[in-house]
Structure formats: C-alpha cells, structure tokens
Amino acid sequence: MFHAAHRDSQPLHRRPQPIGNASVLWLLVSVVAVLLASISSAFGEPRVMAGRLTDADIARLTHMAEAHRAGMRNAEIAADEADIPQVRDFALKAMKAHERLLLEVTQFEVASGHEPRPTESATQLTRRLLWTGLTTGRTFEMQFLSQVGMRDHETLRDLLTLTSQQADNEELKQLAHRHIRPVDELYLAAKQLSDELDQ
Incomplete structure (x- = not known):
C-alpha cells in the first residue's frame, strides 16, 4: 500500500x-x-471452519448434541406411550425438531473435524425407565410435559444462550443462536398444553 x-x-x-x-x-x-x-x-x-475448536467449545458442542439427542429419544417414548392425542402430537413435533437440530450439530461436528460420540447419561436412562415402568396415563403425560417439554428445554436454552455469548468459535456462536428460537417454541407449546390439561 x-x-x-x-x-x-x-x-x-x-x-x-x-x-x-x-x-x-x-x-x-x-x-x-x-x-x-x-x-x-x-x-x-x-x-x-473459522479455526479449530477449543476444548471448551468441544464440550459445549457435545452438550448441545446430547441435549438434542435426549430430547429426540424422550419425545419418541412419549409419542409411543401417551394416550392423549395432543400430547402425542406435541411429542412428534418435538422429536422432529430435535432430530433436525441434532443433524445440524452433527454436521458442524464433522465439518470442524470433531468426531461425534453419541452417549446417553445415567440420568436420561433412569428417566426413560421411570416413565415407561412406573408411570401410566395422565401422570406420565404431565410428567413428560413438565420435565422434557419445559424443564429440559429451559436448561437447553440456558446452554444455547451461554454458548452464543461465550464460545470461542464464531460459527458455533451462530449455530447456538439459531437453535434458541425453535427450543423456545417447544417450551411454550409444552407450557400451553400443560396449562390446558390442568384445567
């Protein structure tokens, strides 16, 4: 110059x-x-990709994948076990949403050179056994809406928000930010349905 x-x-x-x-x-x-x-x-x-992923970003990405995977599997259980049609419909919607979001995370993992390693935590496994073995009917459906529909999506939203703000990789920040809205929509749908069933 x-x-x-x-x-x-x-x-x-x-x-x-x-x-x-x-x-x-x-x-x-x-x-x-x-x-x-x-x-x-x-x-x-x-x-x-804009640079290699740091260990902290790999952990964030892994947690995102695990959360979407758990949401997809738990929704699949509810779609099979629920008796109330509205709950089954919500479960199918949640399952498809988490499947799509999980695919985006997996593609990001592959593009960044990080090999996806699907796991299922003991807490998730215990919850699945609890639902299918100890709860039936309305108790099962209300528990699904409360735990998966609302509580799990609140926890996932917190993770996505922190990742969108604190991740070292700019593209990971953008990915997390894009996932906030669909997760919010699932939370609101679960809350609305839970309120309707409580009436």
Whole structure:
C-alpha cells in the first residue's frame, strides 16, 4: 500500500513506460487465478471452519448434541406411550425438531473435524425407565410435559444462550443462536398444553 502511494505521488508529466510481453502475461495469469479461485469458492468446495475448536467449545458442542439427542429419544417414548392425542402430537413435533437440530450439530461436528460420540447419561436412562415402568396415563403425560417439554428445554436454552455469548468459535456462536428460537417454541407449546390439561 505504501509503495503504491509512493508511485502515485510522482510527477504527472512522466512519460509512461511501455508494457512488455512478460508483464502482460503475468497480468493475465493473475486475473485468471483470481477468477478460478472465485469460481471454486462459489461452487462445490466446502466452507472452511473459522479455526479449530477449543476444548471448551468441544464440550459445549457435545452438550448441545446430547441435549438434542435426549430430547429426540424422550419425545419418541412419549409419542409411543401417551394416550392423549395432543400430547402425542406435541411429542412428534418435538422429536422432529430435535432430530433436525441434532443433524445440524452433527454436521458442524464433522465439518470442524470433531468426531461425534453419541452417549446417553445415567440420568436420561433412569428417566426413560421411570416413565415407561412406573408411570401410566395422565401422570406420565404431565410428567413428560413438565420435565422434557419445559424443564429440559429451559436448561437447553440456558446452554444455547451461554454458548452464543461465550464460545470461542464464531460459527458455533451462530449455530447456538439459531437453535434458541425453535427450543423456545417447544417450551411454550409444552407450557400451553400443560396449562390446558390442568384445567
């Protein structure tokens, strides 16, 4: 930049020097290289992640994946076990939403070079056994709406909010921010349905 500015400051009456064949060839090669780079980035080549993930970001991403996976599995149980049609409909909606969000997280993990490792915590497993073995009918459905529909989505929203604010990777921040709205929608739908069933 400074060299260019220096050349521009030379007297305007200097006679321009003729451009040789080598200079013309170099200019053409440079233009073609720029065009090829633009075409490659626009068609087909994957977008490079903005830096490697830190250990803290990997932990955040893993927790996001586990939360969506648990939400999907728990909703699947409720869709099979619930007797009230509205609860089954909500469970199916939640299952599809978490499946879509989990796919986005998994794709992000793969693109960032972090291999997804699906796990299920002891708490999630205990909850599944509790629902299917010890609760039936309305008790099961109200417990599902309370624990998964509201409490779990509140916890997940807190995680997403913190990740969107504190993650080191900018694209991870954006991913977490995009997930807040659909999680909020599931929470509100569960709360509304729970209030209706309480009446």
